[in-house]
Amino acid sequence: METKEKLKFVDENIGVLEISESSIVFTPPLYRQRYQKVKEKIESYSQGTFSKVLDLGCSDLKFFRYLRDISGVKEIVVVDKDEATLKDNIHHLKPMLGDFIMLRTEPLTVKAVCGDATVYNPVMKDAQVVTMIELIEHMYPSELPHLIDNVFKRLRPKLVIITTPNADFNQYIPDFVPGTFRHWDHKFEWSGEEFRNWCHGIVQDTSYYSVQISGCGLGPHNTYCTQMAIFIRSTSDIEESLALALGSVALDSKGNIGHDPLVKCQYDILVPREKSQIISEVSYPVDSRTAEEKDRHFILHRFHSLISYLQTGEDNQNYCLDWREAGVDEKNKNGECDSGTDHCDWSPIPINGELHNSKKGIGPIVFRCLHVNKEEEIKKSSGTNEFTFPIIRQRCAVIDMASLSAWINSEAEGEIPFNLIRSTVEPECYDCRGEGETWQGKTLLWHDSSDEEKREVDDSSDDHYKGLSEYDGNHWACDTWEGVNSVSPPVKQAEEDWEWGESDTSHGSAWGS
Template identity: 35%
Template sequence: MFCYKFPCGEFQTLTKMTETGITFDPPVYEQRYCAAIQILEDSRWSNQIKKVVEFGCAEMRFFQLMRRIEKIENIVLVDIDEPLLRKNSTSVDPLVSDYIRRREGPLSVQILQGSVADSSEELRDTDAVIALELIEHVYDDVLSKIPSNIFGFMQPKLVVFSTPNSDYNVIFTRFNPLLPNGFRHDDHKFEWTREEFKSWCLGIVEKYPNYMFSLMGVGNPPKDLESVGHVSQIALFVRKDFLEMQLENPLVTTPNLDDESTPYKLIHSVDYPFYVDTRTEKEKLWTEVQIELQRFKKMANLSENELDSYQETYKVPIGLILDRLHHVGATKEALLELLQENNLKIDDECVIIEDCDEESEGSDLYELSERLSQDVILTDQEHEEECWDLNQES
């Protein structure tokens, strides 16, 4: 085992008990999604996570967050329920905003009908596997085959499992009895205690020693009842070479398919639009410089007390521009060279820019201001769409 800490720190969540029940803020499913996203975006391996397979994708809700990760290039969504997949297949299609403000890199999405127990060609070269609240829905014969498919055949860099913590059920039964099957959900085949889940994980790393795992959870217990643990327990498996450790066994470069495996069925696939930037590094930097100069002008004009009062010249500190362009690796030398090449005056460590006719041939800054405004509008639209997606769960 190893100790894993979420990159953004512990979740700030609220669990409240009332006379009628227990509530979680935010809902536990959102906490699971946030935990999985933080793991995928962990800087220790995020650059190496290009292909992600989600088993038990159901209504594609987690996909709506995962697709926002720019470094992921291929997402494979797998579920055994074909009617459910077909019903929700179009929910993975690009939005209008995806065509207007395109991704920086490609994203290919496939929806496949198949079992988590079966190996299939589509699963090769997977970097990360996500299986949230899945394993408790499968029978023992399927459960026993999951490790061999994921850790033996797929051999991903990391794997995330989540499953209910039955130790927590003692709190739920204070308000309502469990279902007739003895569990929280009528399709659950089992619900494990924390010790049972840990034992299952230990069995996996014993058989597949190239991996280590860490246990955590989401859905905090109420105050003074911390002994029951989290409502949902999570196991993160990481391949040892991504923990700067030596692998116990060499990776099988072309794992053989299980003779009993059933090929997956393709339900839907789509490629997202993306932007191919053909500019040189100098051209990219000059565009960013122009945007920052125009941003300074807009802010200066907004600060005027009278609407009809505008400055004719502006002095923009070079240090301010450098601070704003730190994310693109701008240096003072490169900035000064660009400013001189484009005939901008420099005085007392400031760039001198003059207001120009917006309709003239030299109205690049004005056009860039329009682009800047559109970027702000689209960002707000995407935020609203993401909130709408998540609200469908509630």
């Protein structure tokens, strides 16, 4: 094919093909486009209901990474004749480090089988999906009837997806020699018409499947580089059992469903032509926590994230946002108190760097931090979706249930009740009072970890702040921090060198300096 300029073809949202006089480039690579499209087809037909997938001709096992992410899949069986290739790539089936950190909500078992795709193996039983990606062209035409018998008549999955090269596309490949194949091991490469005829023959032979012809790697004249067939079973197991009972469907000599109602045979066990074996079986780690345990862990995670914000973010201007976007009075955006006094300081507490919108659609949720000298100076939030976390002398935080519940539930999938939040966070607080929505707890932000008894102190007493002067709205003034046993100085990210050294300032802006 002579091409002076690059030709560009876009295959929906899957990929792009560029053809020039000397090259043909798929972006992303064509094999990844095939894997992605097959995965999308399984997801669209499954809707989370297919639990077992059988991948015949799995080769280097790269498609497994796509299968394992499909919702509802709990068992995957991969089959290939080449034992050496299977063993060389068996590491693709093993859980990665992230699988032990982000546990699966559903179990997953993976089995690698060295065997023939044309031969039935009990491990294949009950597969609802069978995939054959670039497999049939590596088989001799005389083997294909056995493949059809095993897959479409013995296994009878709900969905079968087959891909194979399209010979009609070969003319667009630069320097392609007519009469040859794309790969040395290909036994044939069908044109679009030949592939369609073969697929429709399967439908006619089985009668309970329908087929859709598609492809990926779109090229000139709407020709696909890879052609794809999606077979959907149109009858259920109950319908087929009923048909067998009524005599409208007969079995052939191998016990498969046939068309001839005169055939009356007993079910025979299929004798394998080649021995197959399971060479690897892997079970993925699964999250076995109850729903309540998951909620408690989530509550603790959100509670400690709140404490982290209160410790490091209350005076750091890098955490402040433009409150005018959230509908907050402009006079408060710079930390000025409504009363004009110097003993309180309002500062916003961001969640993941931005103010969250309410799930119920009542407008943005605003979280504030209020600094006071005494507990009596604490003010209540003025708005229904504005919540305050008071901090007394930059040492202890007073957390009420309304604010804490809003903080936790702003990230929760469902609404977590007050009683579960209270029972979970109470061990993290040194002073708690009230029940339900009236609950209130205190927690220390800074304390001497070597003396846990100092957690049980009355924060309203001035005896615990020796060496400290009044809070001026920006920082605490004191003669020496060593004289304050129960208080450690707040850590300012902007004041840390983070071990980069004084001469290295390349990371300064990244740490909020």
